[in-house]
Amino acid sequence: MENEKAINLEVNPSSNTAITTLIMLANAGYDQASAILEKMGVEKEKVFHGIDRKDMINRPVDIARELRYVALNRTIEESGYQTLMDLPCGYTPKVFEFTEKGMRYIGCDLPAVIDDFAPIIDSMTDEEQKKKIDFAVVDVTNYESLKAAADKADGPVCIATEGLLAYLSSDEKQQLWRNIRRILSEKGGCWLNTDAETIRRYFAVFKAVAGDGAGDLMAGLIKGFSEQSDTDLRSNSSEVLSGQMKGTGESVRMDYEKLEAAYHAAGLLVEKVPYYREDLELHLFNSMSPEEIEKVRENIKHVNIWKFTVDPAYQEKEDAGFSGAAAGPVDPSLPFQVKSELKDGVLSVSIQGRMDTITAPELLKQFQEAGEGIRSIHVDVSRMSYVSSAGLRVLLIMYKSLADKDKFEMAGVSKAVREILETTGFDQFLLKE
């Protein structure tokens, strides 16, 4: 079990980021967040791996995050749907907020998070509450996993996203959009996404409480994000922090029209719901001056949560059987399978199906079980239909383990997989030309 957890964390390091939101909410005075933290055995002042909270989070960031939490919760409630699909849930106290209001809650996240979080919530709830709560292991790029999660709801779903897009590559975002559209077409409902205007929200708050320091704060934040994520956010062209940082915060720009058009092309209609409401209250307002509060209120008047519904005019030709943007000549419906054999120092591996966050841990497990003495690795990917960043990470771990890097070989690379390797830069290590 401990090893399984370590494997999951190695494959999905972004899971750790969810704890920082929980710590922020606990520190802002949300008692249920403190109760979850206590159950997790995490000290409020520390984040995982002993990093001092003070080094990585500060007051303006906390204000921007509480703002997101409060505004999203209110927008979920206003949507009027009876089931909340929290995508990704992290370790959020939302599970209590919404079940107390009578809604059903489906918490969805990567295995590393759900394995930790589901038993904790189970230990904190009575039989009546448990009836309203479900958890599901998903990878947002994996349609089948999302469908299984959504099917836990009888009717339409309100899918809510805060703090996800920063961790996805452009290709993974495209898959997410497509998957969301398919889920909404089948179940009905809406998707609320706070991440489209992340940069605007942070900047609005930073300008209100940090004045001239806002630009430096933005630059520091972007650097922090980039270090937590596989995707290079500074050059990522579609979402979250796609504005160009040119030294000062004032030059942060974002092409929202282009972004909206991209969503539209994926079959999603956008409605913008403002963060601002006259009665907006944050716990952290207690620690702010009246001038700061007023400026925050004023600055967020133009910041929005994006609410998506399915465009009824949209026709998708290749929906049936699609399981990833990289679908190529390899049958995308092949089930995932790894076979490996170690003989005379040569590890031969063959991978079939989609290698993503849910399936990649199996490869890492088999690699670790093969033990010492691997001098060369041969990976047959001719039946691998798709590889996500989690899968690439495992291949890289295998590659790095070799004393002689020339002894790593991948065979049967499809055009689609080659494109992913080239876009992410992994081709430099994993492919030989």
Ligand SMILES: C[S@@+](CC[C@H](N)C(=O)[O-])C[C@H]1O[C@@H](n2cnc3c(N)ncnc32)[C@H](O)[C@@H]1O
């Ligand atoms: C910053 S946290 C936000 C969590 C939660 N919404 C909150 O506000 O506390 C980012 C979350 O995204 C999850 N995540 C990253 N990539 C994912 C993927 N491909 N599929 C599902 N979840 C993913 C991580 O496990 C992590 O829990």
